Amino acid sequence: MEKTNLLMKLRQTLLDHKQSGEEVTEPSGMSIFPYNVLYFWFCILFSLFLIPAILILRSSLDD
Numbered sequence: 001m002e003k004t005n006l007l008m009k010l011r012q013t014l015l016d017h018k019q020s021g022e023e024v025t026e027p028s029g030m031s032i033f034p035y036n037v038l039y040f041w042f043c044i045l046f047s048l049f050l051i052p053a054i055l056i057l058r059s060s061l062d063d
Helices: 002-014 028-032 036-062
Strands: 015-018 021-024
Touching: 002 015
Parallel strands: none
Antiparallel strands: 015 021
């Protein structure tokens, strides 16, 4: 019962009930920083390339 109540409160918090229907509540920071998702993916891809590059460089310096 507690899980159901928690999920209902979470749903009410995340959704706005408007005349056009339900809309997801967007945090105010998303309008200030609209490129957060792009930065996140850039960091992930950069890390995926950086780690192997460091390992290859390190192994070539050890030889």
